[in-house]
Amino acid sequence: MSALEVQAISKRFGTLKAVDDVSFTVHPGEIMGFIGPNGAGKTTTMRICSTLELPDQGDVLVDGISVIEEPRAxxxxxxxxxxxxxxxxxxxxxxxxxxxxxxxxxxxDRRRQQVARVIEFTSLGDLVEKEISSLSKGLKQRLCLAKTLLHDPAVMILDEPAAGLDPRARVELRELVKALAGLGKAILVSSHILTELAEMCTTVTVIERGTMRGTGSVAAIARGVSTKQIIFARTLTGPERLERTLLELPHVSEARREREGVVFEYAGTQDDLVTLLTQLAGAGLGLVEFAPQQVNLEDVFLSLTEGKLQ
Amino acid sequence: MSASTTPGLRIDDRLNPILVKEVRQSLRGKYFRVLFWLTLGLGTLIGLSIVASLGGENSDETGQIFFMAMFGVLSAAVHGFVPFSAFLSTSAEWDENTYDLLVISNLRPRQIVQGKLLSALIQALLYYSTFGPFLVFAFLLNGVDLLSIVALLSGSLATCVALTMLGIAASSLASTKVLRVVLMALFGAGLVVAWMFGMGMAGTITFQPQSLRDAEGQTAVVAYVTIALLVAMLGNSVANSRFAHEEENRSTSLRVMSTLVVLCASLWGAWLHWQFGGIGSLWACHAVAAAALFVPWIFFMTEPEPLGRRIAAHVPRNSLLALLAMPFLPGGGRAVQLALLQIALAVSSSALVLLPSSTPVEEIVKTCFLVGMAYGYAFAIAGLPSAIGAFFLERPSARMLLRIFIFLSLPVGVILPALAGLFLGIREWTRFEHPFNPVWVIADFEMQRSGLGGLIVLAAGLVAALLLNTPRLFAAARETLAASRARKAAPKPSSSAPVADAPAS
Incomplete structure (x- = not known):
């Protein structure tokens, strides 16, 4: 069973449709990145999931419990x-x-133990008697995460947790979030820092102007966006000859020289790819590198969204 | 014995979390400590000055002056600093962005409000116990009797509770910074006025102790304490509804509270009638209640009509229970039902009080009519514009404008004809003796003068309000019954029972 199930929710504020028919699920142990430009409807969706807003349509189930019917539970x-x-x-x-x-x-004892546990988990042990007002932003963020963990929730909803943090605090926060997922918690996290999300999220949901643009793993979304694969190849005979050869082969397009090799787009199937590799190896070019490129979250985000604000 | 089983820790576990937090914050912060020592120092200084100025003489007046001085300082603390710190503490929930964190915790709104009130009362208790020896000394100096001290301290405590609750309610309404600043200034000014009023009352009781010895004086003190506690309960309902989430039912507790005001007026009216006879006190209690209900009725009757999804999910499955609960559910149409129910309750309770007594029938009819007139004016003024405005009540800004308009329509309706009387040369109108002044119309009718104009205006307003609200009344009933049927048809959620009170693990 999914820990968080968002079922076709919509929310309007006056004439503004903040969220329109958004659906996704987050499973235990999964970290889902929730990305979208400013005003996309991320915070409204998260507030609906947290029972702080009520959707006009649709529902959200947390561990199978409706946020409309039983908000307290x-x-x-x-x-x-x-x-x-x-x-x-x-x-x-x-x-x-x-x-x-x-x-x-x-x-x-349960309260005292749980407080001690979250203090230890967030490494705040040396600062327990410090006043909150004297803490740095990173420490305050860690304290807020500790507070969020107190009642041992199954689902964690983190709205822009890395905003305004320095690089070290960001790394520490990322490691904490990963550790929480390791404990089986379902985590929905929004952020503007896509590289940050790419490093910790197992899946992403992209939203723009209240509408969902895609959901799933980065690779799966990328496949949905484009059927082409980006591949880097390098030969001992140099990039010019390799480029010429590649452009004569089927399913290859948009070849360009890069880092003493060639980056090209490939539209064939996995079987066709095996044939291509065999052909290149047999062409006497001295093939030394052949690597399909990792899909970039930033590319996925940019290709899915139009950058328009509501 | 493990750590958690010691009695102290068991009590600690049962304490209201807000109370624990607020007390810890007060002890760590400067605000309470500085004010406490300042008050104590000021009290001691004034006390010593008065004792030094005695010059070995002692008269009743010396004790009275000493008591008034000490009560003045104590009153500034418990009727000024304590309510104001409750106001600041609640507005800090907005300022420090902790409002949402409280709403999504396990705390219920009433726990939050109770915690704020209790922590304020602990501060007040500290002040009372600190000033206790000074008041005992004043008693020993003669001039102030025990009854006066008990009456004043009872009144002071009730005032402290009422002002603190008003402070919490006022700051719970202020979601924006600008509104918070405005409300803070208004509340601060109100506290100064309350302090001056309290000192006036204390002066009367201290310097004229005989005023407390007759039944009328004692009734006045009890009536004051009752009104103060009612105000506190009203503030409590407002704050509770504000701490409930926007999508939750914020109206029912206030509706129950407003019904309690009518019941209280009925009980007080009955007691005063049995105690002193006559019908004046009976209808006067209801007239005060009607005036007190005017503002809540404006808010209830201008609420958006549809039941929210979360509220509809809690309408009783049983149709009869749903119909009984209907006037207490949110929505303008259901508020009209509530107002009619409350008017019926007030009129019938007045008749019930008078029927067993030897009051002539025409007096009973007249009293019921006077009670009906008082509530009828409030109903017509709130019900008529809200029925017309119901068409555009969806927009919050329009709702707010309509509320302000209705609220102002009462004083404008009283003042405008008086001004018109100046230009038209109608002398009665310039003396506010015109059909749009409810006080004059009711008084005119009570004194059996020819107040036909006012009665016609009232009757026309009532008929129009009822006719225009009829569609809303039926629509509200239909919606409530539909929600009840929908709940009956829907399967009961299976997950609710086992998870209701257990934290997730």
Whole structure:
């Protein structure tokens, strides 16, 4: 069963259609990147998933529980980290976490143990008595993640968690998110930093102007966007001859010289690819490198979206 | 014995989380500490000055002055600093972006509001206990009797609760920074006025202690405490509904609360009638209740008509129960049903109070008519424009404008004919004796003068309001029953039972 199932949700604010018929699922242990330009409807979708907004149409199931029918039961399974995380004045890290643990109904030893556990998980142990106002942005973000983990939610919804963090804090956050997925949590994470998402996400959902443009693994979406594959090849005889040879072969197009080799687009099947490789090897060119290129999340995003704002 | 089984920790586990957080924040922050020591220092200084100025003499007046000075400082703390800190604490939830975090936690709105109130009351309790010795000293100086001190402290505590709840309610309404600043200024000014009013009352009780010895004086104190507690409960309902999420049912608790106001007016009216006789106090209680209900009715009657998806999902499956619950569910049409229900409740309770007594039938009819007139004016003024505005109530801005318009229509309706009377040379109108002034019309009818013009205006307004609201009434009933039928037809969710109270693991 999927941990988070978004079922054809739509939401309107006055005349603005913020979210229009969006559907996707996130499974336990999966990190889904939720990407889209500003005003695409990411935050509205995430707030609907977190029970903070009600969809005009559709529903969201969290562990099979409807956010419309049973919002309180759904909330116990959701850990939501908003983009503008909240922190109280005159409060230490321990007091802050203790308060939210109480707010989530944890009592006695269980509360104390859970607070200690999330402090250890987020490596905040040396700072427990520090006032939140004196923490850096990265530490505040880590504290907010710790708060989100207190009630051990099955689904985590992280809205722009890496925004404004320095490179070290970003790496640390990425590792924490990966570790959480390793614990079997379903994670939906939005970010503008596509390279960041590419490194941690197993799947992505692209949204623009409230409409979903694609969902699935980056490779699967890329296949949906284009049937062509990008391949890099290098020979001992140099790129000129290789380029000429390639352009004479079937299914090859758009060949260009790059890094002493040739990058070309290939539209054939996997069987055709075997034939191509055999032909190149037998052409006496001294083939030393033949590598299909990894699909770039940025390319996928740019090809799926038009960059228009609502 | 493990750590969690010690009695102290068991009590700690049961404490309201908001209360624990607020107390910890107060102890860490400067605001409470500075104000507490400042108040205590000021009290001590004033007390010492008065004692030093005695010069060995002691009269009743000395005790009274000492008491008034101490009560003044205490009152500034418990009617000023405490409610204001409750206001700041609630508005901090908006400022610090923690509002959403609270909404999605397991905390219920009432727990949040109770926690804020309790932490404020703990502060107040500290002030009361600190000033306790000063008040005992004032008592020992003579001049102030025990009854006056008890009455004043009871009134002070009720005022503190009411003002604190108003502070929490006011700041829970202020979702934007600008509104927060405006409300903060208004609330601060209101607290100063409340302090001055409290000091006036304290002066009357302190310097004229005989005023508390008769039944009327004691009734006045109890009535004051009742009104203060009703205000606190109203504030509590407003804050509760604000802390509930926008998509949740924010109206039902306020509707129940408003019905409680009618019941309270009925009970007070009945008690005053049995205590002092006559019908004046009975209909006067309802007139005050009608005035108090005017603003909630404006809000209820201008609510969007459709039941939200989350509210529709909780309409009783049983059709009869759904019909009974209908006036308490959100929506303008259902608010009209609620208002009619409350008017019926007020009129019938008045008749029930008077029937067993020896009141002549025509007096009973007159009282019921007066009660009906008081609520009828509120119903016509709120119901008529809201029925017309129901066509464009979907837009929040239009809803807000309509509410302001209805609210202002009452004073404008009273003042405008008076101004017109100046130009037209109608002297009665310039004295506010015209059919659009509910107070004059009701008083005119009560004194059995010829108030026919006012009655005609009221009757016309009522008929128009009822006729225009009829489609809304039926549509609301149809929608409620449809939601009930839809729930009956839908299979019961299987997942709800086992997960209702257990955190996810």
């Amino acid at each position: 759904a909330r116990r399974r959701i850990g939501f980290m908003p983009d503008s995380y909240g922190a109280y004045a005159n409060t230490s890290i321990t007091d802050y976490l203790d308060f939210f643990a109480r707010a989530y109904g944890l009592a006695g």
